[in-house]
Structures are given as structure tokens and as C-alpha cells.
Amino acid sequence: MGPLTQWHIVTKKKEQAHALIQEVMQYSNSVRDVxxxxxxxxxxxxxxxxxxxxxxxxxxxxxxxxxxxxxxxxxxxxxxxxxxxxxxxxxxxxxxxxxxxxxxxxxxxxxxxxxxxxxxxxxxxxxxxxxxxxxxxxxxxxxxxxxxxxxxxxxxxxxxxxxxxxxxxxxxxxxxxxxxxxxxxxxxxxxxxxxxxxxxxxxxxxxxxxFPNPSKEQRRDYALFWQGKLKDNKDIEFPDDLVDEFADKTDKFSFAYMKEAL
Ligand SMILES: Nc1ncnc2c1ncn2[C@@H]1O[C@H](COP(=O)(O)OP(=O)(O)OP(=O)(O)O)[C@@H](O)[C@H]1O
Ligand SMILES: [Mg+2]
Missing domain, CATH: 3.40.50.300 (P-loop containing nucleotide triphosphate hydrolases)
Known part of the structure; x- marks a missing residue:
């Protein structure tokens, strides 16, 4: 049945234990950035x-x-x-x-x-x-x-x-x-x-x-998007002809496949 953790609070005052539990529950429900x-x-x-x-x-x-x-x-x-x-x-x-x-x-x-x-x-x-x-x-x-x-x-x-x-x-x-x-x-x-x-x-x-597989127009847009992303990278050339060639050759590719190809 999986692990089970039990916590015991030992106190003379029941109200204090309750107050603590409430506080902890409120805190854990309000955790931010998750x-x-x-x-x-x-x-x-x-x-x-x-x-x-x-x-x-x-x-x-x-x-x-x-x-x-x-x-x-x-x-x-x-x-x-x-x-x-x-x-x-x-x-x-x-x-x-x-x-x-x-x-x-x-x-x-x-x-x-x-x-x-x-x-x-x-x-x-x-x-x-x-x-x-x-x-x-x-x-x-x-x-x-x-x-x-x-x-x-x-x-x-x-x-x-x-x-x-x-x-x-x-x-x-x-x-x-x-x-x-x-x-x-x-x-x-x-x-x-x-x-x-x-x-x-x-x-x-x-x-x-x-969200179907992309049209040629979208494949072109995606190549342009990558061309833009890589424009400051001195080691990579991404000429304009490649954008069209890429769009031509990626018929039936998904975006994820195009990403892999690129
Ligand atoms: N329309 C898009 N524009 C830009 N990048 C995309 C697009 N679609 C997919 N990608 C790229 O492919 C990756 C996978 O896409 P995503 O996880 O959104 O696919 P999904 O439609 O949720 O697929 P699945 O049905 O398998 O869950 C993304 O991380 C992103 O890099
Ligand atoms: Mg998904």
C-alpha cells in the first residue's frame, strides 16, 4: 500500500496542537512557485x-x-x-x-x-x-x-x-x-x-x-524562427535559400521532427 508517515505531537494543550496543525496545513497549501x-x-x-x-x-x-x-x-x-x-x-x-x-x-x-x-x-x-x-x-x-x-x-x-x-x-x-x-x-x-x-x-x-502537422508556410516560419535564434552564432551559417529548401524537404514532418532535423 506504499509508505506511510505518522507524526506525533506531544503536548499538554490540545488547542496548541490543533493551532499548529492548522498553521502547517495553511502553509503547505500556499506554497508558491510550484x-x-x-x-x-x-x-x-x-x-x-x-x-x-x-x-x-x-x-x-x-x-x-x-x-x-x-x-x-x-x-x-x-x-x-x-x-x-x-x-x-x-x-x-x-x-x-x-x-x-x-x-x-x-x-x-x-x-x-x-x-x-x-x-x-x-x-x-x-x-x-x-x-x-x-x-x-x-x-x-x-x-x-x-x-x-x-x-x-x-x-x-x-x-x-x-x-x-x-x-x-x-x-x-x-x-x-x-x-x-x-x-x-x-x-x-x-x-x-x-x-x-x-x-x-x-x-x-x-x-x-x-494542432496538425505544419503546412509548408509554417515549416518556413519555423526555419525562419531558428534562423533568428542562431543569428548571433558565428559558427553556423543559415542562408536564406536554406529556409526554403528546408520547408520543401520537410513535408509531413511535425515541429518536433523539424527541430530534430535542424
Ligand atoms: N508550434 C510549434 N512551434 C515551435 N516549436 C514547436 C511547435 N510544436 C512543437 N514544437 C517543438 O517540439 C517540441 C514538442 O512539442 P510539444 O511538447 O508541444 O508537442 P505536443 O503537441 O504536446 O506532443 P504530444 O502530443 O506528443 O504530447 C517542443 O518542445 C518544441 O521544441
Ligand atoms: Mg504534449
Whole structure:
């Protein structure tokens, strides 16, 4: 069942022990400069991920300008719109799905969002734990409701929402507990395998953003991005013809493959 740590406080005054425990709990819940990650059935603060997020920026994400803008508008507007949702009498929550083949910017876009937004991020890696999926799903949403307004990230949706966890998940998303202020963003490589009840019904996930393999134009932009990055490097020549040649020769490459090639 995994390791178990017990702490004993020895005191004559019960109130003092309680006060201490409260203080410690408050402190540990307010740890700054971390991202809360859910794995093995519990939430833990992750400093490494936080550090990585600090380096992330939309400037380093090469995407079609309109596409990038619409994602940015989406989450920025959501967090500013509590009043509007309330006035229209609809729950102030939203769900997005980032989908597409591996290596085309889903995760780096998430990191850029986390870096930009001044709200807590909760990052779910897996539901798997000896306590079972139902327990995990409950823990996740309980925490998200406490932290709201917040961003709840579910990486690899199709591995998180399975036949086993599906009903618990829907219960938490649609159920009686209000999810006000929660922006849920899920990612997937296999949109087709996702449960239609999740994929095609707004109010759970309201909008999908597709990150396909890049077009020739984007491959060119990516080569230009690298040309810019390397311009002060005296050991490397990156002539303009190479930009076009690169874009020509990388048909069907993902961004991650192009990065490797470069
Ligand atoms: N649109 C992009 N612009 C710039 N770099 C990109 C882009 N997409 C991917 N890359 C590069 O490829 C790497 C992998 O990208 P990322 O982790 O965002 O892929 P992903 O879409 O999340 O893939 P997966 O579905 O496998 O999780 C990034 O670290 C980055 O260097
Ligand atoms: Mg990813």
C-alpha cells in the first residue's frame, strides 16, 4: 500500500496542537512557485515544472497567427467574464481540447498559457493509484473547486478518461457541485478514440483546437524562427535559400521532427 508517515505531537494543550496543525496545513497549501501535479492518487507541488513554465512564451510557439489569437482570446476572455456568465445565468466554466499528432505544440502552448495567467494551475498526469479511479477523480475536482478560478490541465485525455473512470468523470463535470471558475484543458493524440459524450457535447468540452502537422508556410516560419535564434552564432551559417529548401524537404514532418532535423 506504499509508505506511510505518522507524526506525533506531544503536548499538554490540545488547542496548541490543533493551532499548529492548522498553521502547517495553511502553509503547505500556499506554497508558491510550484505547479500542483496529480499522480499516484495525490497532489504534490512540482518545482521543476514551474521552472520550465517560467521559460515558456507564446513568442516561441510557431502557429498560424489567427489560430494562436483565437486560443489566446478564449482563455483570456473566460477569466474576465465571470459577470457575463452570471448575468446569463450559466455556470462560469469552460473546457477546451487541444488535439493532433505528437510534437506540434500542444504542451508548449499549455506552458505559455500557464506562464501568462495569474491563476493557479493544476496538472493531472494520471489517475492511476491503488485507491482507484473514482478516488482520484474526486480528489482532482475537490482541489480544483478550492483553487478556482484556476486552470485544470488533463494531459493525454484518452488515457485519463477510460471505461473505468468515465462515469466518475462525467459526474464531477456535470454533477451537482458547481465548477465555477474552472477552465479545463485536455490534450489528446487520439481524438477519434475519445468518448463521444466528452468529445462532441459542449458544456463538458466546449471547443476543440486542432494542432496538425505544419503546412509548408509554417515549416518556413519555423526555419525562419531558428534562423533568428542562431543569428548571433558565428559558427553556423543559415542562408536564406536554406529556409526554403528546408520547408520543401520537410513535408509531413511535425515541429518536433523539424527541430530534430535542424
Ligand atoms: N508550434 C510549434 N512551434 C515551435 N516549436 C514547436 C511547435 N510544436 C512543437 N514544437 C517543438 O517540439 C517540441 C514538442 O512539442 P510539444 O511538447 O508541444 O508537442 P505536443 O503537441 O504536446 O506532443 P504530444 O502530443 O506528443 O504530447 C517542443 O518542445 C518544441 O521544441
Ligand atoms: Mg504534449
Amino acid at each position: 505547479i500542483w501535479v496529480f499522480e499516484m492518487g495525490g497532489w504534490r507541488p512540482d518545482k521543476e515544472l514551474w521552472d520550465a513554465v517560467q521559460k515558456a512564451s507564446w513568442d516561441d510557439v510557431v502557429l498560424e497567427a489567427d489560430f494562436k489569437k483565437s486560443i489566446q482570446n478564449d482563455y483570456r476572455t473566460f477569466f474576465k467574464s465571470e459577470e457575463t456568465y452570471k448575468r446569463l445565468n450559466i455556470p462560469w466554466k469552460r473546457g477546451l481540447i487541444f488535439l493532433g499528432p505528437p510534437g506540434n505544440g500542444k504542451t508548449i502552448s499549455l506552458k505559455a498559457i500557464m506562464h501568462e495567467m495569474d491563476v493557479p494551475t493544476l496538472y493531472v498526469r494520471t489517475l492511476t493509484s491503488f485507491m482507484g479511479d473514482e478516488f482520484s477523480v474526486r480528489q482532482i475536482f475537490e482541489r480544483a473547486r478550492q483553487e478556482a478560478p484556476c486552470i485544470l490541465i488533463l494531459e493525454d485525455l484518452d488515457s485519463i478518461i477510460t471505461d473505468r473512470s468515465r462515469s466518475f468523470f462525467l459526474n464531477e463535470v456535470d454533477g451537482i457541485n458547481a465548477n465555477d471558475g474552472i477552465l479545463m484543458i485536455g490534450t489528446t493524440n487520439h481524438f477519434d478514440c475519445l468518448d463521444p459524450g466528452l468529445a462532441n457535447r459542449p458544456s463538458r468540452f466546449d471547443r476543440k483546437y486542432n
